[in-house]
Amino acid sequence: MQRIAIIGTGPTGLYTLAALIDGQQSLAITLYEAGDQAGVGMPYDEHANHRAMLANIASIEIPPLTCTYLEWLREQSAGFLAGYGVAKETLHDRQFLPRVLLGHYFRAQFLALVTKATERNHRVTVFEGCRVTDLQAGDNALRLWTNRHAEPAHFDRVVIATGHVWPSTAEGGPGYFPSPWSGLIxxxxxxxxxxxxxxxxxxxxxxxxxxxxxxxxxxxxxxxxxxxxxxxxxxxxxxxxxxxxxxxxxxEADFYCPIPHQPLRIATPESITREIDAGAEGLLDRVFTLMAREIRDADPRWSDGIALEEQNADTFADAYFANRAERNPFRWAQRNLLEVERNKRDRHTVPWRYALLRLHEVVEDIAPHLNEHDRERFNTGLRRVFIDNYAAVPPESIRRVLALRAxxxxxxxxxxxxxxxxxxxxxxxxxxxxxxxxxxxxxxARGQKALDLTDLPFPRLRDQLLAHSDELPPVGDNYTLMVPEIGGHRIALAALPFLMHDRPFVQGIAVCAEIGATIGGSIHRAAQRRRPWLAGYDDEH
Missing domain, CATH: 3.50.50 (FAD/NAD(P)-binding domain)
Structure with missing residues (x-):
């Protein structure tokens, strides 16, 4: 059996596990979770979050593991849901619910995945309350140390899925919290x-x-x-x-739109790739031209309202925020909330908002190809627009802010x-x-910051990587470290904070699912290459 270790059992770890156990070859999978319970994930842990905190993702957007979020919710008792302020009869697939409920869902999915893995002849070992302290690439295997084991374990492949990183204790004074998850709850x-x-x-x-x-x-x-x-x-x-x-x-409040997303017409993945292939010089401006054409095609009236024809990659953000910046933020929030609730009732999609939501996914691909000057322009301009658009919050959160204001x-x-x-x-x-x-x-509460090589929590691996460069090594399409000298292709870096340099919008459960599926597929293909006779057998039968 191939020996696979997954460090971290939040959403990325779970979706990786799900992809691994769907393969034909039996695997020996070991999961390490620093917290008390595997499968929950820090953003959804009841000990780190208050029940008043809402998740900004609904069931319709969450890729299912063994069942959808909504299906799991409907299996729960009315009393259990009422404890979180949720009425069972009101459940629907576009509903924003307390994030700790997601933690319960992921825990249940984890247990179901472990059962499913055993039924498919995989060998799964789980260590809870077990922190991985070090990792090292050797000639024949990867060695992994923990705070609970005297000797290192040996693996063929390791997936680093450690998730968000927050300061563990308050620094600077008794009334200062370096994050909402650093003792506030x-x-x-x-x-x-x-x-x-x-x-x-x-x-x-x-x-x-x-x-x-x-x-x-x-x-x-x-x-x-x-x-x-x-x-x-x-x-x-x-x-x-x-x-x-x-x-x-x-x-602004989350807005209604078709899910899954409709394809773009002008700024397509293929057209963005062509601009990347044309070179870094002028890349940002060429892509903005495609963006502007896409937005105008979707919503000519809104485009005229912000004089889109006169904007460029540097001025668009100011034009986008101008009307809002001139208004009282609470009055704007009240008006936006009424608009969003009306549109959801009518199933009406605001075209320019939907265009921006889909655009951020393809425009992100240019980030690692921008020169230093254009990267700075992107970060201070278009990046702000995209984040404002895709980070829209649950309408209930806006209602609560307005109630506090009143x-x-x-x-x-x-x-x-x-x-x-x-x-x-x-x-x-x-x-x-x-x-x-x-x-x-x-x-x-400014959120997760991008992490670099010095933040890697595994000293031996960090030293191995520093011997080749003082920056994080490139990550392949299958998320493996591209460092052949240490066999880096055996280590998948799936922790979102370490991916943010080249993927500025990498966030959310759907991204975790995509990463997990990619890594799982890569490991299965590698396992097949190790057994060509098995691949031939499959082809013939």
Whole structure:
């Protein structure tokens, strides 16, 4: 049997396992999970997330493992779902639910996959509460060390699927949290000035985790303008949460569109590939021309409204955000929410939004081919537009923000481009051109940052790679490290933070599924090459 190790059992690890056990050849698969339970995934772990935090993906978008998310939900008891604020009779495939429910789903899928693997004559070993501490490529095998085993284990292939990386403890003071997953959940937050750096879903979720310690949300069916109200506890009158970012813009609500996505007509994968093949010089501008043609073809009226014909790769972002930046963020959010809810009722797709959503998937391919100057232009321009579009948040999250605003609990701060952040023992101070803002509690919720070779948590492998370059080695189409000198093709780097340099939009469960399927298929093909007589037998029969 080929010996395969998977480090990490979040979504990427699960989809890799699913792909591996679907092959014809029996494999010996060992899964290592640092957490208490394999299959849950840190973003969905009940110990790291509050039940008020919502997942921004619905069942219709989640590739099934042994069953769809919706099918699993419908198998659960009404009482279990009610514990998470979900009514069983209201379940549907476009619903945004508490992210910890996804953790329960993935755990159940993991257990089902292990059973399925055994039935298909694979040998599966699972180590929970077991952290892999080192990895080394040898001539004949890969050696893997853990905190629970005295001797290294030997494998033919290893999949690094360690997922997101967050600071484990707060640094800088008792009221500072370097991420929402660094001790915030379970910590009593005083009713005072709370700053949240980041206005994306992570920032909103951090605000919700604080808010529900000091009040509760109540449905108001008789209210003419809003169906949600936040009731603040009597002893929490001093609570003031400030969401902040450079622009001070709130994200928009997730919008209705056809799934699976319809193909693009102009900026197709083939046309993007042709531009890449034409060379790095002028690549960004050539691709923007294709983008603009695609958007205009989809929505001429919106294109005229932002003078698309006059825009370029550097000005498009400002034109895109201009109307929103001039409005009060909460009024804009209210209007956007009403529009989104109306469109979902009517099953109406806003053409320019849908065009941008599909465009980010093909435009991402140019990232590793841009020269340094154009990469900077891309990061400060088009990248912001695409992230704003695909990172739209659940409408319920916007409803909650508006309810907090109506209760006088939340505000938004535009920090501008030149701001300073001073973290001290007695709080955090944000200095902007408009003045100083002091916070008793401060949460950095800017999300996952791209990681480089120095962040690799395996010292021996890191040293082997540093012997050839001080940068992360290229990753092949099958996600294996392209370092022939150490047999790097045997190691698949499937941890999203390490892929973000060349894939700036790599995120989400659908991407995890694509990565897992690619790695699994690659391992099966390699196994077949090792047994040509078996491949011949299959061809003949």
């Amino acid at each position: 379970g910590t009593a937050i005083p009713a005072g000035a709370v700053g949240v750096l980041g206005t994306s879903l992570s920032g909103i979720d951090a605000a919700m985790a604080v808010a529900v310690q000091h009040g509760c949300f109540q449905e108001q069916s008789d209210a003419p303008d809003s169906t949600l109200r936040f009731e603040l506890n009597g002893d929490s009158a001093d609570l003031c949460i400030t969401l902040m970012s450079r622009s001070g813009l709130l994200p 209760a006088g609990v939340i505000d938004v701060l535009a920090m501008g481009q030149a701001y300073q952040m001073d973290i001290g023992d007695h709080g955090t101070v944000i200095k902007t051109a408009e003045g100083e803002h002091r916070f008793q509690v401060f949460i950095d």
